[in-house]
Amino acid sequence: xxxxxxxxxxxxFAADHDDVKVGIGDDAAVTSSNAYKDMISCVDTICxxxxxxxxxxxxSDIGYKALAVNLSDIAAMxxxxxxxxxxxxxxxxxxxxxxxxxxxxxxxxxxxxxxxxIGGDTVSAQNGLMISVTVLGEIETNRSLLRNSARVGDxxxxxxxxxxxxxxxxxxxxxxxxxxxxxxxxxxxxxxQRPDPQVTLGELLKESGFRIALNDISDxxxxxxxxLAEASNVCICLEEEKIPISADAIKLFGKQSAYEYxxxxxxxxxxxxxxxxxxxxxxxxTAKEKGIRLSAIGSVEHEGDSQVFMQxxxxxxxxKRTGYxxx
Amino acid sequence: xxxxxxxxxxxxFAADHDDVKVGIGDDAAVTSSNAYKDMISCVDTICxxxxxxxxxxxxSDIGYKALAVNLSDIAAMxxxxxxxxxxxxxxxxxxxxxxxxxxxxxxxxxxxxxxxxIGGDTVSAQNGLMISVTVLGEIETNRSLLRNSARVGDxxxxxxxxxxxxxxxxxxxxxxxxxxxxxxxxxxxxxxQRPDPQVTLGELLKESGFRIALNDISDxxxxxxxxLAEASNVCICLEEEKIPISADAIKLFGKQSAYEYxxxxxxxxxxxxxxxxxxxxxxxxTAKEKGIRLSAIGSVEHEGDSQVFMQxxxxxxxxKRTGYxxx
Numbered sequence: 001x002x003x004x005x006x007x008x009x010x011x012x013f014a015a016d017h018d019d020v021k022v023g024i025g026d027d028a029a030v031t032s033s034n035a036y037k038d039m040i041s042c043v044d045t046i047c048x049x050x051x052x053x054x055x056x057x058x059x060s061d062i063g064y065k066a067l068a069v070n071l072s073d074i075a076a077m078x079x080x081x082x083x084x085x086x087x088x089x090x091x092x093x094x095x096x097x098x099x100x101x102x103x104x105x106x107x108x109x110x111x112x113x114x115x116x117x118i119g120g121d122t123v124s125a126q127n128g129l130m131i132s133v134t135v136l137g138e139i140e141t142n143r144s145l146l147r148n149s150a151r152v153g154d155x156x157x158x159x160x161x162x163x164x165x166x167x168x169x170x171x172x173x174x175x176x177x178x179x180x181x182x183x184x185x186x187x188x189x190x191x192x193q194r195p196d197p198q199v200t201l202g203e204l205l206k207e208s209g210f211r212i213a214l215n216d217i218s219d220x221x222x223x224x225x226x227x228l229a230e231a232s233n234v235c236i237c238l239e240e241e242k243i244p245i246s247a248d249a250i251k252l253f254g255k256q257s258a259y260e261y262x263x264x265x266x267x268x269x270x271x272x273x274x275x276x277x278x279x280x281x282x283x284x285x286t287a288k289e290k291g292i293r294l295s296a297i298g299s300v301e302h303e304g305d306s307q308v309f310m311q312x313x314x315x316x317x318x319x320k321r322t323g324y325x326x327x
Numbered sequence: 328x329x330x331x332x333x334x335x336x337x338x339x340f341a342a343d344h345d346d347v348k349v350g351i352g353d354d355a356a357v358t359s360s361n362a363y364k365d366m367i368s369c370v371d372t373i374c375x376x377x378x379x380x381x382x383x384x385x386x387s388d389i390g391y392k393a394l395a396v397n398l399s400d401i402a403a404m405x406x407x408x409x410x411x412x413x414x415x416x417x418x419x420x421x422x423x424x425x426x427x428x429x430x431x432x433x434x435x436x437x438x439x440x441x442x443x444x445i446g447g448d449t450v451s452a453q454n455g456l457m458i459s460v461t462v463l464g465e466i467e468t469n470r471s472l473l474r475n476s477a478r479v480g481d482x483x484x485x486x487x488x489x490x491x492x493x494x495x496x497x498x499x500x501x502x503x504x505x506x507x508x509x510x511x512x513x514x515x516x517x518x519x520q521r522p523d524p525q526v527t528l529g530e531l532l533k534e535s536g537f538r539i540a541l542n543d544i545s546d547x548x549x550x551x552x553x554x555l556a557e558a559s560n561v562c563i564c565l566e567e568e569k570i571p572i573s574a575d576a577i578k579l580f581g582k583q584s585a586y587e588y589x590x591x592x593x594x595x596x597x598x599x600x601x602x603x604x605x606x607x608x609x610x611x612x613t614a615k616e617k618g619i620r621l622s623a624i625g626s627v628e629h630e631g632d633s634q635v636f637m638q639x640x641x642x643x644x645x646x647k648r649t650g651y652x653x654x
Contacts, residue, residue, distance in 0.1 A: 006423050006449065013434040014444040019409075029445035031410060031463075034361040043446050043461055045414040049453045082346075083358060087372040087414075087459040096333050107340040117341040118356035119370050122333065126376045127454035132414040134370055134461040136358075 027076040030144045040079040040137040044069045048128035056172035061193040063105030070135035071197035072269040076216035078145040078206025079137040081115045087132040089125030113199050149213035150232035154274035156298040159201055163258045164246035166265025168192030184248040195269040201292050208283055214273040220264040224272050226321045229306040238298035240312040354403040357471045367406040367464040371396045375455035383499035388520040390432030397462035398524035399596040403543035405472040405533025406464040408442045414459040416452030440526050476540035477559035481601035483625040486528055490585045491573035493592025495519030511575040522596040528619050535610055541600040547591040551599050553648045557633040565625035567639040601627055
């Protein structure tokens, strides 16, 4: 199935309406709420056996992660998450305590950002656990940070470090859920099990008032950069040495694997974006004041041709478009 | 699993907040949007093999119904549905055309009420189709029609006729999806496959400005009346002869089965509510002007003891609480 074609066709059912500012295709939808605020909404579903295994995540981690995925989508618009609704499909043999464990995990994360549970639906599913979470957020009118705002001359930046989540998954798969782990191993595992959606950074970038294109890194850096390049119809060149790769991942898996994980591993839930060169020092230092690391990793080179290149020692290679797009 | 206990425990994660006017427990959540409007949101999930079979519904009907369930929840609050988001879990072997059929069915209903698709997520599911739909609606501030507003002396009313959906399901199960059918049989089948959520009636009841308790009939009349009685802490007595049973269901299945279907069959997606006796003639005639049938089916008798009775020929029997509660 070609998800991009599918989204395009589904999008034909999404009627034009003045109140819909961003429909299907960006991280989340933006609709008019009132003169001061827009509403941001998104939904994401994770299924056992496809998106997660119970051998690598505790029940509470599964809940945590299902909410994190959506908070990350709100963060990628610069929005503030406010409410969430949950739909759980659970195997018939589950007991109440197991369901509550999932909600506890969601609550751990929700509390941190003041996001409130307002609706829940629990149904039996034939096979395997399925969690669908809808998050509703808000943002000042017409201030959402979209993927299509990248312009020639912009700096490309990424937050935090990348590759840890995939490294953590490797450890969980090889060592199991309850193994004794070194500090480095623990650090990677926690990023995989309980990734930190960059809500604070998203709000900070929005508050700057600068033109910023933004996307969250759910499918790996290369896929997300491609989305920015395509949405903005620009060519982007990254510099390999500047990619902020997780030091723990390098230590445990070697530089080449860690680089591979950063580019294609996914689930780091950091943010990647572009901003005018003149505004870059300001946003980098503002983020630093909040303890958030931002790295310049490349630049936007020209318009009219969506491409992504990686440069190393003066040589360029075209990065392949990997992974699926998500609506 | 006792869904009521579970909801109560999950509800403990739903932090108190001034902006949350109705949280988990009614048909939908009501949150403060601005000085004039509240937002109404709800989510419902249906799974193949549990909530529907592909032997009784076309793919487009499944989509239609997944949205209808949610529009009915918004209608039961007196709200106006505005937007919807969809999460589809589909078997890996499905092709794009099958997914689009589901969206087409949703679109058939969405167009009718001007509801706009703003988000979609399609993931692979291990077994069977799963559709989770979130609907966002709006209503004037503090005007939502809740389940807990029934008062002693109120008339209990129901819209349309009941029992048709379950009758239609029986026909589909015995005759198959494509059988040649009589007009009466077709009428029942269409109610099962494409129930009409009572959005217009819900808005009409809200516009009356009267104190009205309201609930939609998703699980059968008896279960929904119980929810009203418990939420309002009142005793309700229905009169068997006044239940508006589908004439087609009576003709095809006999009076006793049709009555059973009306009470416990579910999925009619009509509305049931209570209103002060003095206001009853007004709402009944206002509805009639719009071509909507409202029947007085009983009354609210006393407070402090949630019970539901059925009266026939001067004799009363206590109606059992059947079905699950939905948050």
